[in-house]
Amino acid sequence: MSTYNAAYPIRRPEHGTDDRFSVGLALDVAAVLARHGYPPLATGTDLLRLQQALFTLIYQETTR
DSSP states (O other), X not given: OOOOOOXXXXXXXXXXXXXXXXXXXXXXXXXXXXXXXXXXXXXXXXHHHHHHHHHHHHBOOOOO
16 A cells, blocks of 8 residues: 655745746746647736635645
8 A cells, every 4th residue: 555645735934925926927837728729827816826725735824
C-alpha cells in the first residue's frame, strides 16, 4: 500500500506575504481557463473570486 502525501495546501508564510501569490498569477490562471473554453474574466469581482479560490487551494488555514 502506497502513502500519498498531497502537495497542497502549503503553509502560509510566517512573515509577510508570498511574492509568488500575485495578480499576475491569477491572470495567468484565468488565461489558462479561457484557453480551455471557460469564460474570460469580465469584472473585478471575477478576478477577486479567482484569487480567493486560488488562495484557498494553495494555503492551509492557520491554527490559533
